[in-house]
Amino acid sequence: MSWLRRWAPVILWAAVIWTFSTHWFTSDNTSRFFVPLVHWLFPSLSRETIDILHHIWRKCGHLTEYFIFSLLILRAIRGERRGTRLAWALAAIVVVGAYASLDEFHQSFVPGRTAAVSDVLLDTTGGALAQALAALLAFRADDRERRAAQASNKEAR
Numbered sequence: 001m002s003w004l005r006r007w008a009p010v011i012l013w014a015a016v017i018w019t020f021s022t023h024w025f026t027s028d029n030t031s032r033f034f035v036p037l038v039h040w041l042f043p044s045l046s047r048e049t050i051d052i053l054h055h056i057w058r059k060c061g062h063l064t065e066y067f068i069f070s071l072l073i074l075r076a077i078r079g080e081r082r083g084t085r086l087a088w089a090l091a092a093i094v095v096v097g098a099y100a101s102l103d104e105f106h107q108s109f110v111p112g113r114t115a116a117v118s119d120v121l122l123d124t125t126g127g128a129l130a131q132a133l134a135a136l137l138a139f140r141a142d143d144r145e146r147r148a149a150q151a152s153n154k155e156a157r
Contacts (some may be wrong), residue, residue: 006076013069014099020065021103026112027058062119063126070096070127074134084138089131096127 023029034054038045045053073092078084100123108115 006079010069010072010076013065013072017065017069017099017103018106020061021107021110021113023110023112026110027054028112030054030058059122062122063129066096066100066123066126067130069099070130071134073127074131082138083142084131084135089135092131093124093127097124100124100127 019025031051031054034057035047035050038050038053070092073095074084074088077088077091097120100120103123104115104117104120107113
């Protein structure tokens with residue numbers, strides 16, 4: 001797999017994250033769509049409750065976008081190799097944390113946006129959760145292969 005083929009999804013997703021950090025995705029702008037939609041779906045909810053849900057929705061967005069980013073980074077680092085290694089996971093988490101920091105720094109210059117260390121921690125948590133899931137899935141796959149090999153060895157005897 002070529003370098004570009006491995007890293008292009010990472011670069012494209014980084015551009016998506018950067019776009020989410022622009023003035024188009026300020027809380028005021030996203031609430032223009034979110035609030036009416038939630039009010040339409042749940043007309044009995046108070047505005048305060050909808051605002052809390054909007055805040056939670058936005059924070060879940062942070063977690064999700066960096067979860068995906070972390071998996072893409074792992075894919076690029078791993079290349080054609082199978083499984084997972086702690087070094088790959090840690091490298092992905094470091095890149096996620098660095099990019100999250102850069103993204104928050106970027107937001108400090110965007111009108112209507114603010115930079116928050118808590119968002120960097122949330123973003124990095126999303127990346128770490130992705131690596132934990134990837135490791136769990138890799139270990140499960142290895143365990144299945146090992147059990148299948150043992151079963152075929154028993155049958156061959």
